[in-house]
Amino acid sequence: MQIEDIQTIGRPRLNTEIRVGGTALLLGDRHTLVARDLPQSVLERALRRMDGATTLDRIVAEEPALRREVADDLVASLDGLGLLDDTALPPFRSGSEVILELEELVEARCETTIYRNPFWQTCLAANAPGDLPQRLATGMVIENWHFLFRESYFDAPVLSYVPNTAVRLLLNEFFSEEYGHDEILLRSLTHVSLTYADMQDAIPLPETMALCNALAYWAHNDPLFFFSTLGLLEGQGMKEDSFIEACTRVGMDDGFVGPLRTHANINIDAGHGNLTRLIFQQIPAIAETDVRRLKAQMPLFVDLYDAFYSGVWRHYTGDAPLLRRVSDL
Known part of the structure; x- marks a missing residue:
């Protein structure tokens, strides 16, 4: 044989x-x-x-x-x-070691994608009125609202994470703090005359739904990889939000910027950007085969996140209607 x-x-x-x-x-x-x-x-x-x-x-x-x-x-x-x-133990490494390697991969990929994205380049360069168009800023909040409104798609599947009690507690604490953040962003949208009914009638950009669906898939089928995405999504190491600071520098109304800052400060004060590290610190061993899988999938995630910002840039700097409405179909 x-x-x-x-x-x-x-x-x-x-x-x-x-x-x-x-x-x-x-x-x-x-x-x-x-x-x-x-x-x-x-x-x-x-x-x-x-x-x-x-x-x-x-x-x-x-x-x-x-x-x-x-x-x-x-x-x-x-x-x-x-x-x-x-009964032999497979080759493994600690979660704390693995997450540092994954963070290096994320940073290297971001250097060639997200950090060069025209949306973020515009935000970083904005210093005077008109440098960051209100339509583009509103569009960013619209798509963030769509993302947060659908957060249960990808957070809910991991709330009952069975393999590790400490990780499960961290996730439930995180979700309890995240719940309702879409309502905070809605206050910004209300300031620019968009109502909840408008948002219910609005269709997310394809890139927004692609990111939501990918995260939902990973949360259901590969929770370990899903955990590794949370650092970038929640702004790991971020002391201030570049988008909000750009809105402030160009003189946008506090009625629009204020709720955005409230939302960002909740995340920063709660240390949400550090959630991935806290989770992986609670995982004593990750098999080498799993490490290879996590590393192989990371570029796809970063590219999807980059595509999200590119989608915002393309649609909201164009001439199409601000909202893609179901009622217009």
């Missing part, structure tokens, strides 16, 4: 009963094993030593008649039948 691309089990544990049945070994009630390449007694001893404590290397070393390739084929076959468990 030729087995390819199967990782050898380090400490195999046979999870079924072994019985001798004449010229064959009976494994449980369903499987029969016939020794062809080695004496049956050697095969039986090897199987009985698969106790989860003895390494496969040691079993092979102490059974000269059991060649390594035969042992590997045997283990692969038994594993394929679901008759083996591997």
Whole structure:
């Protein structure tokens, strides 16, 4: 039997009963094993030593008649039948170590995407009235409202996170502080004559929904990766919001800027930007296979977030109606 691309089990544990049945070994009630390449007694001893404590290397070393390739084929076959468990710990690293590596990846990706995005370049350069158009600023708040209004799509699935109680408590505390933030932004929109009814009639930009849907998918199917996105989403390390500061510098009304600042200060004062680190500090071990998956997915997340800002820039600097209304379809 030729087995390819199967990782050898380090400490195999046979999870079924072994019985001798004449010229064959009976494994449980369903499987029969016939020794062809080695004496049956050697095969039986090897199987009985698969106790989860003895390494496969040691079993092979102490059974000269059991060649390594035969042992590997045997283990692969038994594993394929679901008759083996591997009690050896997989390679792993601490959550605290992993999150620092992920943050480096995020920062490197942001350098070539979000930090160069025309929306943020405009905000950073804005110093006088007109440098940041009111329509663009309003559009940013509109899309942020859509995002926060749908936050339950991606926060709710992880509130019952079973594997780690400390992480679950952090998430529930975070959600209780986040709940209702869309209503704060609505006060800014009301100042520019947009009502709740208007927003209910409005369709988010495709880029906004893409980000929401991706986060919802990860929250449902890969919560560990979802946790790694929260630092960037919540402004890790941010002492002030560049968008709000730009609105202030160009002289926008306090009725518009004030609620935005209130929202930002809630996040800053509650340390939401540090949530990802707090979560990963509570995770003692992350398998190397999971680390590779997290790293592989991170560029996609940053690109989706960059696309969100690009969508805001394109739509709200254009001539299309401010709101994409359901009632206009």
